[in-house]
Amino acid sequence: MAGQGLGRIDDTVLVREAQRGNRAAFEELVRHYDQAVLRLAMHLTGSEHEAQDIYQDAFLKAYKSVGNFRFECSFYTWIYRIVTNLCLDHLRKKQVRKEDAPVATDPTGEQYDVLEQVPDGRAGANPERDLMRRELGTRISSALEKLTPRERMVFELKHYHGLKLRTVGEVLNTTEETAKNTLFRATQKLRGALADMR
C-alpha cells in the first residue's frame, strides 16, 4: 500500500502502453501488484496452489480486458476488483464443497472434517512455530469460514490488508456505508464464534 500515490503516476503511463499492446508494460504493472495479490489470495484460500491459480486467472483477465480500462478508478482498484471477484467465486465454491466434505466421527461421537487431519507438508512450514499457533489459527480460520463470502471479503480487506472502508466499497462495487455495515455484521459473528477465547 505504501507509495501508492507515486505508483499511480507510473501506472497511468504503463496502462496506456499496455493498452497499445506493449506486453513489457503490462508485465511491469503485474510486478507492481502481484505480491499484494498473492498475499490476499493466500490468506483467503490458505493454499499456495490455489493462490497461484487466482493470480494467474486475475492477471490473464486483466491482460485481455486492459483495453476496456477507462481510468474511471485507479488501476489498483480495478485489479483488486478482478481479484476479489475471483476470490468470491472461490469462496462460494468452497462453501458448496464443504457441505460435501468427508466427515468422520471420533470415539466420543463428535464429527470432524477428515481433510483437516491431513498434516501440512508444505515446504517452509516451521513445525515449532506452527505448533504454537495451530490451535489459535485453526479456531480463527474456522470462524472466518462461517462468514458469508461477502462478509469474509470485507473483513479480510479491512482487518488483514488494512484497506480503507471507502476503498473496500469501491473494490466491491458498493458504497462505503454498505461496506461498514458488512464489517459490523462480520465482527459480531466472529465475536460470537470466538466468545470463549476472549
Next chain:
Amino acid sequence: MKCDWVKENILLYVYNELPDDARYELEQHLPRCTDCTAELKSSRKFHALLSELPVEEPSPNLVAASRMRLQEALETTKQGSFWHRLIFDPAAWLRQVRFAPALAAAIFIVGFAGGIATTYKLVGGSGSVSSMISGTPSQPAESSITGIQSISQEPGSNQVTIKYNTVSTQETQGSLNDQRIQQLLLFAARNNYNSGVRMDSVDLLTQQPNDTHVREALVYALRYDSNPGVRLKALDGLGAYVKSDPRVRDAVLEALMNDANPGVRTEALHLLDPVRADSSVRAVLQRLAENDQNQYIKAQARNMLAQLPEFD
C-alpha cells in the same frame, strides 16, 4: 444515548475509520464512562486476537514461479480487440457514441484551421518547406523504428554512433548523456533481434545505471534476454544496487533461482553476498543449499549460510 452512540462507533474507532470530530467526541467521553472504556478494551483485545492469524508474505520462490507461469500464458494470449470490445462491451461503445458529435466537431475545426494555416504558409512562401528537407532528420518516434543495426563508441570518449532502421536506415551521433541516444539504447536493449547489438547497448547502459529508466532496462534484460552474455552484462551493471534497490535484489534473486545458465546464476550468487542476511536472500540460499542440482551453487549457498549469525 451517548453510550449507545459510542458502542455503535467503537469498532470504527479501533479501525481508525472515524472522522476527526466523531473521534474527538468519543475520546472526550471515554475517561468519564467505565462501561465504554471496558467496551473499547474488549474490542481492542478482540482485534489483537484476530491478528494472531498471520498474513504470510509470499515467498520469493512462489512469486517467481507465478510470474514465469503467467509469462508463458501471456505468450499465447491475445488482448481483446476493438471489434471484440464493440461486441462484448456495448456500454463502452455507447460511451464512445455519446462523445462522437463533439469529436466530429473537434476534427472539423482542427481540419479547417489546419487547411487555412497551410494555405497561408504556401502563399506566403516562407521557405520553411525547403529548410525541413535539408535539415537534420527530426527525432524519430519509437514506433517508427524497426530495428537498431549497429552501435559503436569512439574510444576514449562518450560519443556514440547508432545506425537504426525506420523505413530506411538512418544514423545518429551524440554523447551518452544525450536523451535521444539514451532512448535508442533503451530501445535496442529491449527490442532488438540481434543479440550482438543488445550486448553493445546493455554494455553502454551499464555506464549510467543511476538513471531509473536505464536500471529498469537492465532489469528487463536480466529477466528476459535470451542471450546469457547480455544477461551477464546486465548483472554487471546492476551489482552496485543490490543493497539499495529491492527491485534489483528481487531480479537478481530470480536470476539465481531460475536462470538457465549456470554462469549467470553463479554471478548472481556472488552479487548477493553482501546482502546474504536479508530474509528473502536467506530463504533462497536455504533452498539452494538443500536441493540445488548444481553442486557448486549448492556448496556456495551452504558457505554463505554458514557465515551468517544464528537467529533464535
